[in-house]
Amino acid sequence: MFSRIAVFGLGLLGGSICRGLRSISHQGEIIAFARDPGKLGDALRGRVIDRVISMEAARLDGIDLLIICTPVFHSIELLNTILNDSGLGATSLVIDVGSVKSPIVEAALANPRADRFVGCHPMAGSERTGYGASRHDLYNQAPVIITPHARNARGDIEKVAGFWRSLGAVVVEAEASFHDSVVARTSHLPHLLACSAMHAIGGLAESMGPGLTNFMGNGFRDVTRIAAGSPEMWADIFAANGTNIAAAARDTIKIIEDVIARIEANGDPRMIADFFDRARELRKGI
Amino acid sequence: MFSRIAVFGLGLLGGSICRGLRSISHQGEIIAFARDPGKLGDALRGRVIDRVISMEAARLDGIDLLIICTPVFHSIELLNTILNDSGLGATSLVIDVGSVKSPIVEAALANPRADRFVGCHPMAGSERTGYGASRHDLYNQAPVIITPHARNARGDIEKVAGFWRSLGAVVVEAEASFHDSVVARTSHLPHLLACSAMHAIGGLAESMGPGLTNFMGNGFRDVTRIAAGSPEMWADIFAANGTNIAAAARDTIKIIEDVIARIEANGDPRMIADFFDRARELRKGI
Structure with missing residues (x-):
């Protein structure tokens, strides 16, 4: 050694x-x-x-x-x-x-x-x-x-x-390039989503103040925990792996747009359930 | 009592x-x-x-x-x-x-x-x-x-x-309607993002199999934990609160698109750091 x-x-x-x-x-x-x-x-x-x-x-x-x-x-x-x-x-x-x-x-x-x-x-x-x-x-x-x-x-x-x-x-x-394309989805994208979830409540945080925390459960805290990470470190990562992260982010936008379309199609829960079914199956596998 | x-x-x-x-x-x-x-x-x-x-x-x-x-x-x-x-x-x-x-x-x-x-x-x-x-x-x-x-x-x-x-x-x-608009962001949107993060690795899960878990850290597990929740329950929630959730999801798409634009502007980490700074400030407040 x-x-x-x-x-x-x-x-x-x-x-x-x-x-x-x-x-x-x-x-x-x-x-x-x-x-x-x-x-x-x-x-x-x-x-x-x-x-x-x-x-x-x-x-x-x-x-x-x-x-x-x-x-x-x-x-x-x-x-x-x-x-x-x-x-x-x-x-x-x-x-x-x-x-x-x-x-x-x-x-x-x-x-x-x-x-x-x-x-x-x-x-x-x-x-x-x-x-x-x-x-x-x-x-x-x-x-x-x-x-x-x-x-x-x-x-x-x-x-x-x-x-x-x-x-x-x-x-x-x-291989380095393969690694970067994979972690764009397993690490960098989740960080983007956690921070986006925080930005999405920014307006409510301003209007409601600390009372907003009464509307948060453990789910919100889990999803957003990593948003407290070092901004400098993450800014470096996003600049260094930009192409892969942008591709992963665009795919995610398509995924979200598909859910919005299902929601607005007719409000039938069965239209949306298969999205959650697939997510749960994938989550069980890790 | x-x-x-x-x-x-x-x-x-x-x-x-x-x-x-x-x-x-x-x-x-x-x-x-x-x-x-x-x-x-x-x-x-x-x-x-x-x-x-x-x-x-x-x-x-x-x-x-x-x-x-x-x-x-x-x-x-x-x-x-x-x-x-x-x-x-x-x-x-x-x-x-x-x-x-x-x-x-x-x-x-x-x-x-x-x-x-x-x-x-x-x-x-x-x-x-x-x-x-x-x-x-x-x-x-x-x-x-x-x-x-x-x-x-x-x-x-x-x-x-x-x-x-x-x-x-x-x-x-x-008030019920206020409650529904707030939890759309503090509970239902995080669930959508957690499930979207799982869908975003769906292709990798198929091509890499169990080896994909070697590319996951605690951050990924935290962000996606709630994706294991009951699909039936969540499908009901998304159908019942569709208008608020669709609005929150569209705002989130704008947030993500803004980050993609910053990434592709010039790759300067300072362009992206303020996005992470703001997210961390908001996270510290809860």
């Missing part, structure tokens, strides 16, 4: 990796590179990390695994900086945890040292963000999608897969 | 009312009227109800409170039958628990004994259905919306409010 690991961005995902490593008694050193090292006092005192170093002072020599846990566009910048760094070891590996994989894999492939990068996407987000929300068991039983590219060696993919499995994750592989 | 209570439909909502009454040591008798009395053996043996009687043999004499817990259109039929029954006591009250209130309140108002009916909507649903899912604390802290109409006496409204409060509920009042 990797003896010295460095994390860029000690938030929910990065923090949970470090906590997870401690809980499995990882013997190596864990370093955090941070824009604001002063904010990582808790992680240092709790021995979740061994050292914290500012981004500017980051030296890559001797680090076996570099984990980029920042929003998508910042990750692409960081990846280029890292791959261009002469301190990056010949057998060191760089991974990320971003929700969109094609842009970062393409950025890697444009670099002579592309073989050092393996794209990863743990399906382990939350509407809670930041180090304070991190947990040692976040990756336990969570799927992690690895997106191998043309310059990756099989052995490196296996090393990265082993790393995630050591944290309890279930590893699957998918 | 009411000394003899009868429930029509011992599912999640009706069953939870009976369990709740037992947990607060209600002293009166609890009767269940059922289409298929043989199915209520568990409730009888568990002393959640005292007696079960077939719908055909239902006699209303001596019952203080009749609670209709069936899908909307069946509730309207039942309400008419009950209000036309000469056995209905002069001071007995009839309530329901349906998600749409205008059609049932209108049905009541068309009846000479409209004053006996008080429309109610507990915001306490679940994707789980049936008596097996019922709980003694379902109404604890749950909002219950009472929709008074022109023929209701204030004293009767207060009696019904007191009944719900005895189960731990928070009671609010709203």
